[in-house]
Amino acid sequence: MNLNISNSSGQPIYDQICEQIKAMILTGQLGEGDALPSMRLLAKELRISVITTKRAYEELERQGFTVSVPGKGCFVAAKNTALVREEHLKRIEQLLDEAVRLARLAGISDGELAEMLTLQLEEEQK
Numbered sequence: 001m002n003l004n005i006s007n008s009s010g011q012p013i014y015d016q017i018c019e020q021i022k023a024m025i026l027t028g029q030l031g032e033g034d035a036l037p038s039m040r041l042l043a044k045e046l047r048i049s050v051i052t053t054k055r056a057y058e059e060l061e062r063q064g065f066t067v068s069v070p071g072k073g074c075f076v077a078a079k080n081t082a083l084v085r086e087e088h089l090k091r092i093e094q095l096l097d098e099a100v101r102l103a104r105l106a107g108i109s110d111g112e113l114a115e116m117l118t119l120q121l122e123e124e125q126k
Contacts, residue, residue, distance in 0.1 A: 001021075001024075001037050003016075003017060003021075003042075003046060005017070005046050005048065013056075014052050014055040014056040014059065015056075015059075017042075017046075017056035018056050018059050018063075021036070021056070021060055021066075022060070022063075022087065026088065030076050031076060032076055032077070032079060033075055034075065034076045035073050036066065036074040038073060039054050039057060039074075040053075060074075061074070064077060064083050065077055065083075100113070
């Protein structure tokens, strides 16, 4: 599994692992029933503590993205469409927040920003 971990990031390592695995599930890189690497293997590959990978896997399971099968490992859970939609909405809100922040910094009016979004939507529909 190709995960990029940054020690200089303010984000905890377990959270970086969770976010990247969730992104792989949401984009279809990991499909229903796919096995995740064992906690020990992932810890070894990333050169981090097994406790950190355990925490990441527990969080993914708590959020409904994975299921653990005792003695067999951790697997991608069946897609819950409501959960997937909620995750996408959360990401869209984050991106829109960033767009609004940048617009304010650049002195772009609300009308101009709305027009930019409208044009983007129209372009995407072509």
